[in-house]
Amino acid sequence: MASHGQQQREQEDSEGQLAAGTCEIVTLDRDSSQPRRTIARQTARCACKKGQIAGTTRARPACVDARIIKTKQWCEMLPCLEGEGCDLLINRSGWTCTQPGGRIKTTT
Numbered sequence: 637m638a639s640h641g642q643q644q645r646e647q648e649d650s651e652g653q654l655a656a657g658t659c660e661i662v663t664l665d666r667d668s669s670q671p672r673r674t675i676a677r678q679t680a681r682c683a684c685k686k687g688q689i690a691g692t693t694r695a696r697p698a699c700v701d702a703r704i705i706k707t708k709q710w711c712e713m714l715p716c717l718e719g720e721g722c723d724l725l726i727n728r729s730g731w732t733c734t735q736p737g738g739r740i741k742t743t744t
Contacts, residue, residue, distance in 0.1 A: 654683035659690060659697035692743070694718065695733075715743065 654660060659682035667675040680697030682690040691700035692715040700713040708729075711722035716733035720741075723732050730744035 654681065656683055657685050657688070657699050658683060659699060661697060691715070710743075716741075 659680050661678060662681050663677075663679040665677045667677075678697070680690060682697060682699055684690060684699035687702055688699040689702040689705050691698055691705060691713045693700060693713055695715065695717050698713070704710070704712045708724075710724060710728075710731040714722075715731055716722045717735075720733040720735050723734070725731060725742070725744070730742060733741045733743070735741075
């Protein structure tokens, strides 16, 4: 299995450009100052192919079909981890991932 650094080098060409259809996390900040709540902010860089846009698949940045973003059908991009359930927020501003134990992660 390739290391994270090795995978990242394979995604970039010699000039630091990402390969078409790939993404990388640029920054990740976590705030756990509130009890029972962690707020995570992530910035990603993607080089998506025509008809794709930056999104989330299996809790990682990914290039997804642009139609999913335009129609706000977030769960169609499979944003949750394997075994988690995905539900749209009522106003479609994001989604929730529910773990089997009942813990809920909300993304907006």
